Amino acid sequence: MNIKTLFFGVTRDIIGEGSAIFDLNEDLTIADFQNILTKNYSGLTDIKSFAVAVNEEYVTEDYKIQENDIIAIIPPVSGG
Amino acid sequence: MKENISIKLTTNKLRLQECIDFVQDNSCGGIATFVGTVRNHTKGKEVKQLEFSAYTSMAIKELQKIAEQALDEFDILKIAIHHAEGLLQIGEVPVIIAVSSVHRGASFKACEYAIDTLKETVPIWKKEYFKDGEVWVNAHP
Numbered sequence: 001m002n003i004k005t006l007f008f009g010v011t012r013d014i015i016g017e018g019s020a021i022f023d024l025n026e027d028l029t030i031a032d033f034q035n036i037l038t039k040n041y042s043g044l045t046d047i048k049s050f051a052v053a054v055n056e057e058y059v060t061e062d063y064k065i066q067e068n069d070i071i072a073i074i075p076p077v078s079g080g
Numbered sequence: 081m082k083e084n085i086s087i088k089l090t091t092n093k094l095r096l097q098e099c100i101d102f103v104q105d106n107s108c109g110g111i112a113t114f115v116g117t118v119r120n121h122t123k124g125k126e127v128k129q130l131e132f133s134a135y136t137s138m139a140i141k142e143l144q145k146i147a148e149q150a151l152d153e154f155d156i157l158k159i160a161i162h163h164a165e166g167l168l169q170i171g172e173v174p175v176i177i178a179v180s181s182v183h184r185g186a187s188f189k190a191c192e193y194a195i196d197t198l199k200e201t202v203p204i205w206k207k208e209y210f211k212d213g214e215v216w217v218n219a220h221p
Contacts, residue, residue, distance in 0.1 A: 008135050009205035010219035046219075053203070056138040072135055072203070078217035079132065079139075079163060079204030080116050080175050080195055 001026065003033075003065060006072040011050070014043035024065060030054075031061040033071070050075045085147040086160035089139055089204075099160040099178035108157050108180040112187035114195050116175035118168050122217075128209045130168045135203040139163070142202040146194050154190040156181040161194060163204060174206075 003024050007015045024033065030052050038044050051074040052059055058074075065071070086102045088094075096115060103111055118130050147159045160178045168174055177194045181187040206217045 006135065008133065008203065009207075010216040013216070053135070053138055056135075056141055058201075072138065074135070074203050075205065075216070076218040077199070077201070077203055078206040079134070079202050080199045 001067045004070050006070065008073065009075040009078075011044065011047070011073045011075055014041060028065050029061060030059060030063045030065065030071075033065060034061065037073075046075075047073065082148075082151075084151065084158040085144065086158075086162070087140055087143045087147060088160075088162040089134060089136055089143070089165060090162070091164070091166045094162045094164050094173045094176050096173075096176055096178075099162060099176050102160045103158040103178045103180035105157050105180055107182060109182055110184040110187055111178055111180045112184070112191040113179075114175070114177040114191050115173055116195070118170050118172050118174060120170045122208055125210055127170065128211065129170070130174070131207040131209070132163075132165050132168065132174055133205050133207070134163075134165055136165075139203050143198070146197050146201070149197070150179070150190040150194050153193070154179075154181070155183075155186040156190045159190065159194065161198065163198075163202075165204075 053072040162176045164174045179187040179190045
């Protein structure tokens with residue numbers, strides 16, 4: 001299944017763009033997906049400490065990715 | 081949006097008076113405000129300007145949650161949370177929070193709660209520009 005992923009802050013600079021489509025197997029968790037990302041992008045070494053949102057809500061790393069999910073990689077926020 | 085909550089994430093200049101006017105109510109004895117300003121230094125280095133970027137749709141949801149939690153938790157009447165996006169110069173205002181309540185204590189507490197939580201949960205990122213480069217704040221914890 002094709003999953004859209006959004007990148008923000010420092011991860012956008014590392015990836016070089018704001019979003020990407022990944023063709024993922026069924027039954028992957030966020031933790032699995034993070035491993036795939038670090039394999040694909042060597043600059044994402046800190047990703048395990050970054051938060052992840054699915055469809056605009058924070059999720060934990062055991063969340064199972066589903067068709068039509070939009071994943072967002074959320075590096076440490078610094079608003080205010 | 082509830083009528084006692086004002087949330088904004090905008091590339092326009094933030095206006096304190098707008099936040100105060102929103103929360104003002106004749107039943108309230110006071111308004112607490114927090115105004116964030118762009119500082120000209122960080123860790124001994126001179127900052128030239130800041131850039132704020134956001135996951136806009138999610139940031140608005142998270143700001144709304146903070147406002148709702150503040151209304152639940154503290155004895156306040158209204159709350160406004162406005163945040164800026166884009167390039168800001170030294171002294172300009174990236175965030176304004178205003179809270180009204182019958183008695184002052186609740187407003188002070190809710191205002192502090194809102195800015196502290198905003199800094200932890202709302203997907204907004206700040207890039208600091210120095211003379212010799214730029215860096216995402218907190219990017220590598």
